[in-house]
Amino acid sequence: MTRADVIIIGSGMGGSTLAATLAPSGRRILVVERGERLVPSPQDRDPKAIFGDGFFRPDETWLDGDDKSFNPGNYYCVGGNSKFYGAALIRYRREDFQPRPHMSGSSPGWPISYDELEIDYCAAEHLYEVRGTDSEDPTEPPHSIKYPHLPVADEPDVADLRKRLNQVGLTPSSVPLGVDIDRWLAAGQTTWDAFPNTCGGKMDAENSALAKALQYENVELLTGAQARKLIAAEDGSLMGVEVEGHGMLQAPLIVLSAGAVQSAALLLKSANETCPMGLANRSDQVGRNFMNHNCSAVLALHPLRRNRSIYQKTLMFNDYYNSDGNGGPPLGNIQMLGKITGPILASQTKLPGWIAKLIAERSFDFYAMSEDLPNPESRVTVEGGKIRLDWKRSNWEAHKELVARLKSHVRRAGFPVVLSRPFDRRTPSHQCGTARMGKNPTNSVVDIFCRSHDHRNLFVVDASVLPTSAAVNPALTIAALALRTGRHIIETEFAA
Template structure:
């Protein structure tokens, strides 16, 4: 098949774009380096997933000090979304404008929230988001309602919601892409961080790819490793070099879409350097790989020695009382949401706690995820060193995150939890990586335009978390999906118009 469109990567961006383009009838080829996940005993084995890392890639990157580490990204059909917490939340309206933080300011977006709102709604409907309105004071304006009610609180979480309300907070239902009955039918375990092999999560494979592959003009090649792109003197991408079943191939296409994720997309553009493009493709601005962001995140465990938490999945609440300010008129702090329920095998396998204490804590803990914005910095970047990925993450805005964790601890003690513990996530835990091919209107300062088209190459689009100008302080999956729908409409109207 000679494709009209080649999409590199089957995660949230690539899969959603494929679903958007499929009705056009154009020939679409999706290239995925990994394979589809198959059901296995490890799917619901917390020790295997979190302590033994059985699903982690056999790959090493370098950090800013040239020390090797094993990244926590996943390479499989559906990408990282197969393991995600299924939180499908919109950026808040304020996130699209410059914001002053304790650690600096954000640049804002080249588009307003209102321009993306119809695509947010379409993405919520496509991914069958379970949610409600009227609970969260930061909930942005919307043109339509959720089609499904929120995932139900378990009894102990319903009591937690009441405790949080009584303490003066505004807990709201998390917008989730989870069919809870289907998920629990395959095993009574949390979904957060667990692979989806039962179709219980509304992930990129379950929804985006399934929708796209219902059309006969869409094909998916798995086990296909893309090594570089070629471009001619006019800037057009002329070939995609890849290896499939041990055979090297070059694929021609009218339109090429890069959706390999914030690190891998940048690395592929840099690896495509040539005599014509010595700094790599799409890199006239020297911004490819720069402005890498990764949320500042901590796990916060709230306990009462005489009260147990019998929740199975737990993850149904969020708190945004400190999202737009610190509650006292100061700079924003971030988002708080429940984690998937922490279990004894997770604590036992990832901390130095003795087994008996891990069991006791896990039985009583209510587990929160505190998330603060990481600010764009051109020196926080992805580069290549002798062909190996080097990720020099320059963490920013950490004082803001410390303040958020402290504020949460204070609130939880007020809500009746005398013991509150916290632990920051380290570099091995990817927390919504983004920003390495930023969107903007000025080709000298950005990599793609507001429709995710490369400024330098008219038939190249980048549709994944790379293009996000800011990380905000909420999960990015829905924003990526919305941008993919926007890009898909633009491609249909421009590239397919003839």
Template sequence: ILILERGEPLPATPETRDTRAIFVNGHYRPKEMWREAGGAAFNPGNYYYVGGNSKFYGAVLIRYRKEDFSAMEHFGGVSPAWPFSYEEFEPWYSKAEQLFRVRGTLGEDPTEPFHSIPYAFKPVPDEAPIARARAELKGLGLHPASLPLGVDIDAWLKDGSTGWDAFPNTGQGKVDAQTGPLAAALADPNIRLETGAHVDYLEASPDGRSIAAIHYTQKGAQKTLSPKLVILSAGAVNSAVILLRSPSSDGKGLANSSDQVGRNFMNHNSSAMLAIDPRRRNDAVYQKTLMLNDYYLSDGNGGKPLGNVQLLGKIDGNMLRANVKTVPKFALDFMAGHAVDWYLMCEDLPDPESRIMVDGKDIVMQWRRSNMQSLEGLTKVMRENFRACGYPIVLSRPFDKRTPSHQCGTVRMGDDPGSSPLDPFCRAYDHQNLFVVDGGFLPTSAAVNPALSIAAQALRVAEHIRKTEHAA
């Protein structure tokens, strides 16, 4: 088994805990530019290192709720059902939680679905300002709950007193795709990793029914591989791009007889919200231990769903400066030091016209946002809640396309090959030896972080491959 990785290992350098280097100077941002459809170029927030975007993720490893696997009505339309139930998927969630050593607890969140195996580790503890925020929300009759996290907080803090959300993981503090499953896989002598290997396109067999070769560039040299099985896991955008750039008899790219590759692009509708009390300082270091799902399945009054609320990692003046350049630094420092920082996340619905395309060497994003009424409703109700908790100033700012807020849906799975490129085990309907296993397979975005769902499906697909390919 050979793993081709576009990036190189992330080195430990002084920039890894430097908020100015990361958030103001963009030290880790990629050099590439994408384009908006009919619009300007922009620098995406996708990272290319061993471990991918998970090297910088917030390490939130939360399950989709049981209801997310069924069709659900939203303000912007219907979120479609998955091709299998939560009950069928549940054992794989448990396996993924064990693999990523998730810290959490059950019984706090009324939307929490059934767990066949409890969390093996206790949740990351609240710092004093966050324990106070938890108590304030409880005082309103809400149900704040501990975030399930792939973080060894003691190991993380040994390398520096910062949060982990959006910071690169160069040690063992976060369990990410590299420090968790990849490290476990590479213990097998039959599995090998090659870095700096940029996959350019796939080549189909003469009859078009399978993938005959992978063409990639490594250190300026053009290389080719002809494996028995091909598993594409380049992320929702780049997996679609690789398929669209791959030659095909119909000119539409590979795995694309449905004409759905690149379509149904989803990226959570989300905002940052700062609850500020100038009279009380927030001296939390990492902060990100709390979530609220009281508005996940309805608006709190029996109406349509709004979304998930969770803490951001603790911000500082440099992080604010990256987005607010006209305010003096001392004012930003004061604001950050007296704020509790939240992340509001709502479901983006699949739309065939929301899509990733290629134009020569360019990646083109046509993101048609949907269901924005949910984000507006969640913003309104949480502003009211935080003011009721005693925060006189509540500010919010939506995230834009530069932030990869859980990109998904571009090579979705489903029961119908006419509307989905992949079957429910992520095998391409068009090519018997091709699987696509990353955020692209997700038929819905739900309104929670997708990392655990992607990991669980990867384990499910791997077991399926072992059974079917060995039997063959």
């Protein structure tokens, strides 16, 4: 494609979903991806290779707030991080769009309401073929269209766990999942959570959205092409993007979908004389308000009872999502992790293999997740060309309370041994917030349709625009925003 009408930088949930939305317009769309397609390999279902050796992790380091180097664990490939995601496609709750107090601060809410995004949630659930139900969880917001498929069934031991949790007063519900369970298990008897999708069993950005976009002749994918800098004219309009090995690629519309950290870093790296603090940064908000869910793994065990589950990740509960159960502030979401095995546990804890195997065979593995609140000092910066991520964790007391409630419930449900471990603060647990959406150009980066306040022909469509992290997985919300942005672009830019 010698010339494009739209260049989309990044092929993750935001970029690929937007490409699928714009493709029927007939406009020439170029998706630029720094990575390559994943291809099947012996390491795809090898827990030691994935969790112990970091086989799929890129050879990249960032600096933390103490200027120490670390490997961030992001993935650069066609489909982005969604190739490895847990495929939990959960809507933000209606309350997440509204301001509300938390134990350690407050959430500012969104400049749009749940109702304004609801139809796009429906469209995203159909694009990603979500397996779910809206009838089990009292916190589930209204659906105008039902899920396209029934939930993935609990395995027998998870079904027993669901009964036990119900008996101790909780309200377990099915996790909405983008997984074709038969296809996934046909390629290997493992969970999908954190495993690469090379068999098509997960509905990720590549095989659900990008594949549909590429059915159109006007859509092209350029891989192995890292965007280095956005080029802006003196009048503030974007001229193109400088891509390693390809020079400057030009298009009337540029869409940045590289992820919360990389999108912010690219805007900052693109500073010029007219925009000395970086592009789209008149508000000085680019890179600020970085959020990363507060998360812990909680393992519940009975020494005499085995968990024979393979994948396990079909159950969640939100009894403490909107309050602490006593009229107090929200605590968060609890869902199952993909089944932890001996090799996974050994690689994460350094336990001897035989001990890790004994524990994993008897554990039910939970993922406790609490909201991280926006803080302008929690931020991404670029120093000497290197990314620095200084995450100021917030609302940790609420997370500790959530974990304590979970432990109490599972003990009452018949698990006398409960172990917990917080995720390392460097682990990328749903990074978001660095180019936040808002109506006021003085304190936000993009408007309610993800268009830059400063550059009319620049859109940012990924997790960086999320004003709040909420306490559920962000993938479906990113996809819904991409669909909404795509409709806006078609109506306002392609109408002529």
